[in-house]
Amino acid sequence: MLSVLIATTLAASSPQVNGTAPASAAYADCVLAHLQPGLSDRAIPLLQQACASKHPESYVASAELERTYSAQRQARFDADRAAAERAANAAASAAQAAAEREAARAQGAKAK
Template sequence: MLNALIIAALAAGPAASAPYADCLLGNIQPGLTDRTVQLVQQACAAKHPDSFVAAMEMERQFGNQRRAQIDAERAAAERSANAAANAAAIAAQAAADHEAARAKGADAK
């Protein structure tokens, strides 16, 4: 969540800066523990509730878009796998038919 928020805040640039994101960017530093980062997030959310709500809405929309993308990729993979399985089944049936016809021809001799 935080990575997406930071990326969005950086991409938006200074003209569209949000107080919650600015608070996070100004207070989260490398080396902080996960618990400390959570405390900073909570403090920034308490200090900038409107901006926090907007950031969470943006995160929700991003999550929905990502979920839709994953679902579309999964559906495409399933279609591809089904097509490959059908092609393999057709090839196996053709090979079985060919073998049956060959065996029938050998029996006739």
């Protein structure tokens, strides 16, 4: 829900090309104009639905914008997760190598 509101805000404030409003501006403007503090979790989808029915072309553009942002966030998340996994694996390998060296050193000291 929050991501829809963020995308709506971004769409409403996105730069304009050649003086024309972005495709999702009408839907975003409608949502932002009627969004008020204290709206319930049930009222927000109804507000979005009303604005979508009032501005169907703009809603489609807004949904596409949200889909694009979502794909970008997912790609960033996947890249960060892969980097964390590589770092964890490297740390585990280093710990295993240190443990093996220590075991070998202990065995060498015991044999003397």
